[in-house]
Amino acid sequence: MPLSMTAFARREHSLTSGQLSVELRSVNHRYLETSFKLPDSLKPVEIPLRDALKKRVARGKVEVNLRFYPNQGSDSLAVNVERLIALDVALSQVRSTILNSAKPNALDLLQWPGVLIEADTDMDAVFDAMKVLFDEALDDFIAHRQREGKELAELLRQRLDSIETIVAEVRKNAPALIDAYRENLKAKAAQLSVDLDPERLEQEVVLLAQKSDVAEELDRLDTHCQEARHALKQKGAIGRRLDFLMQEFNREANTLGSKSTSTATTQAAVDLKVLIEQMREQVQNLE
Secondary structure: OOOEOOEEEEEEEEOOOEEEEEEEEEEOOOOEEEEEEOOHHHHHHHHHHHHHHHHHOOOEEEEEEEEEEEOOOOOOEEEOHHHHHHHHHHHHHHHHHOOOOOOOOHHHHHOOOOOEEEOOOOHHHHHHHHHHHHHHHHHHHHHHHHHHHHHHHHHHHHHHHHHHHHHHHHHHHHHHHHHHHHHHHHHHHHHOOOOOOHHHHHHHHHHHHHHOOOHHHHHHHHHHHHHHHHHHOOOOOOHHHHHHHHHHHHHHHHHHHHHOOOHHHHHHHHHHHHHHHHHHHHHOOEO
């Protein structure tokens, strides 16, 4: 089943220490591009969550927002001494390099990310809960992609039906166009009171038939339709393959138009290009 690259999911979970939330949103993109926005307190879970996302998503620009809101009921705070010592060492290096640099006060140091922590918060429990919550949100995210992918696939199949109908109509009318050309030449010769050599007439008809022969283009259009239907039944990322097929569809439609010797065939080529462009726009959203 094809997957859409456009999706959204959000999950929340309450802990004794606070509130967790996960939000995922994505739009179409040529490759997989992920962007994680999260507070410093949740940095330890970023890499495993990135890995989990890459295992299930192949393409798209995915934005992930992770939040942890500690409960406000406790006034118990603690200082991360290791973080504070490391910060002091860094500041000493700055002061030895840049003379007369201003010294930060204690409040400035406390505001540095990771220095001040809630003493009663079990961050390991928070990390474990966030991983579970992320997996649940990712399930919702994939399910959204599947629903939209199913709708896109149906729209594509409808346009493939229309393309096959147009191809069949052009194929059916092709012999009649040659006969009409022959009769038109005879009518013009009669109007001009010119004796038309039957052999010469047939030569002209044969030349037109060769010039306007679109059997190969029609066959290839049918083949492309079959290949597109086959791709829509496959699992995994199919967007790039379908995007390539759209280029091939368009090439055949252009050739059909350039070989046209009738208004009906020209209109058929135009209708095909409209349908192909509609398909191309939809394919851009498939993973």
